[in-house]
Amino acid sequence: MSGVLAGSSNTLGRVGIYDCHVHSAVSADSEMPPQDAIARAQALGVGLCFTEHVDFECSSDKCFAADISQYLTDYEQYRSDTVLLGAEVGLTYNSRAASRKAVSDDRLDFIIGSVHIVRDYDLFMPEFYEQDLPWEDIYRQYFAFTIKVIEHCEYFDSLGHIDYISRYSRFDIKNVEYNTFRKEYDKIFEMLIDRGKVLELNTRRLGDPSAAKCLYSVYEGYYNRGGRYVTVGSDAHSTEVIGANFDIAADIAKRIGLNICYFKNRRLRV
Ligand SMILES: [Zn+2]
Ligand SMILES: [Zn+2]
Numbered sequence: 001m002s003g004v005l006a007g008s009s010n011t012l013g014r015v016g017i018y019d020c021h022v023h024s025a026v027s028a029d030s031e032m033p034p035q036d037a038i039a040r041a042q043a044l045g046v047g048l049c050f051t052e053h054v055d056f057e058c059s060s061d062k063c064f065a066a067d068i069s070q071y072l073t074d075y076e077q078y079r080s081d082t083v084l085l086g087a088e089v090g091l092t093y094n095s096r097a098a099s100r101k102a103v104s105d106d107r108l109d110f111i112i113g114s115v116h117i118v119r120d121y122d123l124f125m126p127e128f129y130e131q132d133l134p135w136e137d138i139y140r141q142y143f144a145f146t147i148k149v150i151e152h153c154e155y156f157d158s159l160g161h162i163d164y165i166s167r168y169s170r171f172d173i174k175n176v177e178y179n180t181f182r183k184e185y186d187k188i189f190e191m192l193i194d195r196g197k198v199l200e201l202n203t204r205r206l207g208d209p210s211a212a213k214c215l216y217s218v219y220e221g222y223y224n225r226g227g228r229y230v231t232v233g234s235d236a237h238s239t240e241v242i243g244a245n246f247d248i249a250a251d252i253a254k255r256i257g258l259n260i261c262y263f264k265n266r267r268l269r270v
Contacts, residue, residue: 021233
C-alpha cells in the first residue's frame with residue numbers, strides 16, 4: 001500500500017493504514033492539539049486524516065459545526081503525504097442544504113457521512129431508546145433514516161460508524177446482527193456501491209470480541225453485495241485512541257477480502 005511511512009518498523013507501519021477518522025481541537029468534543037495527533041500517528045506508523053465535526057443538528061449546547069474554511073486555512077501548515085484534511089458531516093434531512101454548503105470547500109481531502117441524529121432523536125441520548133416500541137423496531141428506525149439520508153445527501157465519501165447505535169443503545173442487545181437486519185444492511189450497501197461510496201470500518205468497538213464478531217458478519221455482507229473498499233477510522237478525540245484496534249481491523253479486512261483505502265483530494269487511494 002502507498003500509505004507506508006518510511007522508516008517505520010512496527011506492524012501498523014508495514015500495513016500502511018491511514019486513520020481516516022480523527023477529531024482535534026477544532027471539534028467541539030475534542031481538545032487534542034493537531035501537533036499531538038500527528039506525533040502520535042507518526043510514532044505508530046500510520047497516516048492520519050483529520051475529520052472535524054460538521055453537525056447542524058445536535059442536542060448539545062456546544063456548536064458542533066466547525067468553520068471548515070477557517071479550519072482548512074489554519075491546518076494547511078500540517079498537510080503532507082501522511083496528514084490529510086477532511087470532515088465528518090452529520091447526515092440529516094432537514095439541514096442537508098447547509099451541510100452540503102459547509103463541506104463544499106474543494107480543499108477537503110475526505111468527507112465521512114455519519115448518522116448521529118435520527119429524525120429529532122440524538123442517538124447519544126436515552127429518549128430514542130425509550131419509545132414505546134420493540135427494540136427491533138427502534139433499530140429499524142435507525143436503518144430507515146440512514147437509507148433516507150443516503151438517498152438525499154450525496155456529499156460524502158464513506159459512511160461512518162455503521163455500528164454507532166450500538167455505542168449508546170440502552171437495550172440489552174447492543175450488537176445489531178447482520179442476519180437479523182439483513183434486508184436493511186443490504187439496502188444500505190447497495191446504495192453506497194451504486195453511488196460510488198465506501199463504508200468505514202470504525203475501530204472503536206473492535207476490542208470487544210462479540211462486537212468484532214458481529215461486525216465481521218456485517219462487513220462480509222458488504223463484500224457479498226459487491227463492496228470492495230473500506231476506510232478505517234478510530235474516531236479518536238484524544239491521542240491514545242489513534243490507531244486503536246487497527247490490527248483487528250486489518251485482520252477482518254484481509255479475511256473478508258476488502259481493500260483498506262483512504263481518500264486524498266476526494267479520490268479513493270489504496
Ligand atoms: Zn460520528
Ligand atoms: Zn467522529
